[in-house]
Amino acid sequence: MPNWGRLRMAGPDCSPKNGGTRLFCLSGHLNRPGVYELPMGYNLKKMIYDVGGGIPNGRTLKAVVPGGSSCPILTASEIDVSMDFDSMMKAGSMLGSGGLVVVDDSTCMVKFALRIMKFYQHESCGWCIPCREGTDWLKKTLVRFHSGGGVKKDIDNIQYLSENMLGRTFCPLGDAAAMPTISIVKKFRKEFEDHLEGRPCPFEKAGAAELIMA
Ligand code: SF4
Known part of the structure; x- marks a missing residue:
């Protein structure tokens, strides 16, 4: 406009x-x-x-x-x-x-991905399965992962599931949830690996500033 x-x-x-x-x-x-x-x-x-x-x-x-x-x-x-x-x-x-x-640089990108996914899971109307189940599954996995309960396979699964939501939903909300998640896993994979084996979030230990998203 x-x-x-x-x-x-x-x-x-x-x-x-x-x-x-x-x-x-x-x-x-x-x-x-x-x-x-x-x-x-x-x-x-x-x-x-x-x-x-x-x-x-x-x-x-x-x-x-x-x-x-x-x-x-x-x-x-x-x-x-x-x-x-x-x-x-x-x-x-x-x-x-x-x-x-x-x-x-104080921000945990796993938590950032989780924050975005929480929003889309909440917004999903539930009509199509890839969006309804995908956002819910991704949110639950990211919650577990961020709290130290993740396993290495989760990282690939988050990526794989997100990629399989792309273009397979009735409205763009499914894509909207998948695209940032795919990019965060691809570009910040090391941060995901730093949460493995029950380790506490390295950024929460360091007292990361809370990010307010518009
Ligand atoms: S993609 Fe759109 S129509 Fe499908 S469940 Fe998500 S919000 Fe509903």
């Missing part, structure tokens, strides 16, 4: 997908969270550090959800990218709703 006015002014030469401005909601571990109207294609790194004021409390960036909780996550090394539809797709994620969640 916010880029329509500029599109009308720019006329037919303006890209209908990537022109104009857009509202971006910056949340999570940022010094200046808020809603900002920025040009489409604005650099994500600049958005986090120049607009959002960077990461508070001397922490460093670990990951970013670039466009709402359904988007595949980007790591700190993947943020030098334009925030437009095509560039985000090339980066392996999505522009989505423009709702960014910035995650600092």
